[in-house]
């Protein structure tokens with residue numbers, strides 16, 4: 239079978255691989271759709287994602303759906319999954335034995351293997367393959383009403399659900415979402431579904447904000463200036479100023495919850511100042527690993543800064559949400575898939591598109607999907 243493999247930065251090769259039949263607790267999946275994520279793009283462009291460097295050829299892709307084409311003996315006996323089922327793939331496979339797995343927070347299992355990520359070695363190959371075997375426990379049946387592309391989008395949606403669950407706000411809360419990329423927009427959509435009253439989005443790119451407002455992802459949008467500070471003091475002053483501008487959109491009040499979805503240091507600073515006393519900040523974005531932050535402006539006002547790492551037990555809720563997208567107060571999530579490429583051989587072109595803010599015709603690029611018929 240065919241697979242896309244990264245051998246160096248921008249050196250993507252279509253290779254042939256052999257595939258074994260699935261083990262007794264596995265299913266074999268024919269990949270139908272993979273949406274590309276910023277981390278895939280980082281690996282494609284730099285052969286690394288922050289501190290994680292690729293050590294051997296790696297197939298990118300971890301936002302994936304497909305069709306079951308073979309099942310292992312135990313799976314066959316249990317009859318939960320069968321050949322022909324359409325499924326979304328939860329691509330992180332935890333150890334199942336450690337304390338974190340037992341308590342259900344398997345997303346922070348230290349032995350978790352995550353497809354397409356160079357965090358573990360040997361790497362766990364990503365989903366830009368015609369077929370792959372995966373533990374049956376970590377696939378989720380898709381209803382007919384959810385397309386393969388939407389099925390792939392369940393992965394970043396799971397991140398957003400996890401973040402909003404951790405935020406634990408009461409109905410009627412206000413929230414700020416910094417960063418109107420796919421993850422920020424999904425956080426806004428989930429926040430809306432979970433009963434937030436007022437959602438403000440911030441970004442430095444106007445057309446992302448226009449898109450968000452047009453499709454009902456937010457109640458208000460603020461274009462932040464691109465800040466270049468020469469000193470920490472100046473950077474903190476900018477952050478206070480930006481926080482004030484943002485609070486003006488919330489009746490001059492700081493926000494109950496802030497979802498930081500850029501990872502950019504200046505945005506984390508702004509998030510601290512923009513969150514009310516006793517509020518919470520969810521750090522979803524992954525940016526510079528070491529940052530200079532006004533920590534006492536958080537601690538002395540009991541603003542909790544909460545880490546968010548992937549998701550645990552979020553796919554079932556994601557499927558429910560996806561089924562209602564476009565109605566019941568949930569924005570139409572499939573609008574996030576702005577560009578589609580057909581066939582594994584188009585992966586390079588798909589990555590080139592994912593690297594752009596707008597395509598040649600000036601249309602916004604948010605999520606790029608690579609679909610594969612066989």
Ligand SMILES: NC(=O)c1ccc[n+]([C@@H]2O[C@H](COP(=O)([O-])OP(=O)(O)OC[C@H]3O[C@@H](n4cnc5c(N)ncnc54)[C@H](O)[C@@H]3O)[C@@H](O)[C@H]2O)c1
Nearest residue numbers: 417418419420421441442499500501522523524546547548
């Ligand atoms: N914690 C997790 O488990 C997890 C999972 C998935 C993604 N992520 C991270 O979430 C972040 C968002 O992912 P995405 O796919 O939406 O990325 P993206 O690149 O599509 O979106 C980022 C957005 O932030 C905006 N932005 C950049 N600099 C800004 C600034 N200074 N001020 C305001 N806005 C700014 C960009 O214009 C863009 O719209 C990334 O850092 C990604 O690595 C984290």
Ligand SMILES: OC[C@H](O)C(O)[C@@H](O)CO
Nearest residue numbers: 275277355393394397548
């Ligand atoms: O949703 C999962 C994330 O996209 C990945 O963990 C990635 O961003 C980090 O390698």
